[in-house]
Amino acid sequence: MTTSPLPIQTARAEDWDEINRTLGQLFHHAVDPESHEIERAIFEPERALLVRDGTELVASAAAYTRELGVPGGAVPAAHVTLVGVAPTHRRQGLLTAMMRRQLREIHDARREPVAVLWASEGRIYPRFGYGMASQRLQVTGETIELRLPAPTPDEGRLRLGRPADRQPDLARVYEQARANRPGWSARDDRWWRYVLGDPESQRGGATERRVVLHEGPDGVDGYGLFRTKGEWDGAGPKGLTSVDEVVATSDAAYRAIWRMLLSIDLTRQLSFLRAAVDEPLLRLVNEPRRLAARLVDALWVRVVDVPAALAARRYATDVDVVIEVTDDLLPENTGRWRLQGGSKTAHCTPATGPADLACDVRCLGELFLGGAGLTALADAGRVRELRPGALAAAGPAFTWHRAPSAMEIF
Numbered sequence: 001m002t003t004s005p006l007p008i009q010t011a012r013a014e015d016w017d018e019i020n021r022t023l024g025q026l027f028h029h030a031v032d033p034e035s036h037e038i039e040r041a042i043f044e045p046e047r048a049l050l051v052r053d054g055t056e057l058v059a060s061a062a063a064y065t066r067e068l069g070v071p072g073g074a075v076p077a078a079h080v081t082l083v084g085v086a087p088t089h090r091r092q093g094l095l096t097a098m099m100r101r102q103l104r105e106i107h108d109a110r111r112e113p114v115a116v117l118w119a120s121e122g123r124i125y126p127r128f129g130y131g132m133a134s135q136r137l138q139v140t141g142e143t144i145e146l147r148l149p150a151p152t153p154d155e156g157r158l159r160l161g162r163p164a165d166r167q168p169d170l171a172r173v174y175e176q177a178r179a180n181r182p183g184w185s186a187r188d189d190r191w192w193r194y195v196l197g198d199p200e201s202q203r204g205g206a207t208e209r210r211v212v213l214h215e216g217p218d219g220v221d222g223y224g225l226f227r228t229k230g231e232w233d234g235a236g237p238k239g240l241t242s243v244d245e246v247v248a249t250s251d252a253a254y255r256a257i258w259r260m261l262l263s264i265d266l267t268r269q270l271s272f273l274r275a276a277v278d279e280p281l282l283r284l285v286n287e288p289r290r291l292a293a294r295l296v297d298a299l300w301v302r303v304v305d306v307p308a309a310l311a312a313r314r315y316a317t318d319v320d321v322v323i324e325v326t327d328d329l330l331p332e333n334t335g336r337w338r339l340q341g342g343s344k345t346a347h348c349t350p351a352t353g354p355a356d357l358a359c360d361v362r363c364l365g366e367l368f369l370g371g372a373g374l375t376a377l378a379d380a381g382r383v384r385e386l387r388p389g390a391l392a393a394a395g396p397a398f399t400w401h402r403a404p405s406a407m408e409i410f
């Protein structure tokens with residue numbers, strides 16, 4: 001790789017058309033006019049970096065300003081996105097230059113202790129200090145084989161609707177559920193329009209998206225966003241129910257919604273590609289193997305400011321540990337940090353004593369949402385135990401009672 005001589009610029013609002021068309025080419029899809037406008041509304045030009053070769057746009061990387069759920073709370077997080085380099089300019093160091101500049105800007109602004117992204121390929125971002133912070137299950141089951149427990153008399157009732165018409169209900173339920181969900185990002189009105197955007201060109205021949213809402217004793221307490229696609233063969237119907245998200249604040253709502261989604265007439269298959277690793281559905285159905293769940297990566301987190309990030313989350317057990325951190329891109333993070341925390345508070349300060357554990361900053365990203373095991377990282381040779389017993393003492397603290405999960409891809 002050579003170092004690119006091309007300068008990095010900050011975008012202006014009017015660059016959106018060109019950025020999105022260029023990224024459409026790089027991701028090999030046509031730009032849908034409806035999505036183009038919805039995404040314009042969430043585009044933050046002042047946070048977008050561009051590289052031009054002459055007048056031609058050849059690279060971009062950007063960030064959205066959002067809040068990310070973490071164990072015990074939420075933190076401002078740079079949601080990194082719109083990353084691409086033209087095939088004519090690949091492997092000349094443009095991504096590296098943009099990542100360095102972006103991380104430096106996020107760090108120096110001191111507003112966001114972490115950055116988060118979805119990776120198109122898992123091997124791109126570790127070199128920039130991003131760690132696989134959450135995973136998801138891609139569920140592609142055969143619904144005909146699945147049964148849920150029978151409904152109880154107090155299970156409430158279900159209503160179908162158009163998602164856009166029910167946005168206030170969805171937002172209320174999501175906001176209530178989000179308080180306890182590491183990995184979920186805040187959604188304002190612009191983000192709800194993005195999540196509920198439903199251009200025909202992206203439906204893959206399925207119906208428009210619909211919502212099923214559950215009404216419990218105190219009103220709407222759960223919803224499921226889904227679409228269906230008809231399919232037949234010589235043996236009869238074998239349609240698909242494709243689920244985008246199920247969010248519920250009561251277990252009765254969760255059960256009732258899934259009972260409907262798994263039993264829509266003329267469907268036989270389920271696709272639910274962003275299920276949580278600890279998705280209750282796997283504990284509800286009578287034959288979990290038929291869900292054919294496959295584990296893949298979801299959110300990648302980059303700890304940008306070590307003391308601020310470690311103090312911003314809560315810990316499952318009390319912890320008092322000194323970690324020796326190395327960070328090649330942001331040297332301010334390199335050093336020994338003492339983390340003292342628990343379920344109510346956390347502090348992280350420069351340490352004077354010897355370190356208990358040593359790792360690079362990428363490991364802290366992996367641990368940040370509570371989804372990776374400290375011992376697993378040590379077994380992989382990526383965390384070093386410098387004081388015997390430190391792993392067993394600190395390991396449980398970094399976990400959380402819910403696995404991190406991730407909703408919309410941004």
Ligand SMILES: CC(=O)SCCNC(=O)CCNC(=O)[C@H](O)C(C)(C)COP(=O)(O)OP(=O)(O)OC[C@H]1O[C@@H](n2cnc3c(N)ncnc32)[C@H](O)[C@@H]1OP(=O)(O)O
Nearest residue numbers: 001080081082083084085090091092093094095096117120
């Ligand atoms: C958050 C998001 O938006 S995710 C979307 C990411 N974008 C895409 O996947 C679109 C298609 N791909 C691309 O546009 C480009 O290939 C990019 C952006 C992934 C990489 O851009 P480049 O400018 O080529 O990367 P750069 O030259 O800085 O490479 C840095 C190093 O990473 C490696 N690398 C970069 N991309 C990849 C990849 N996709 N697979 C494996 N290695 C990679 C390079 O080989 C290089 O390694 P080296 O230092 O050992 O030589």
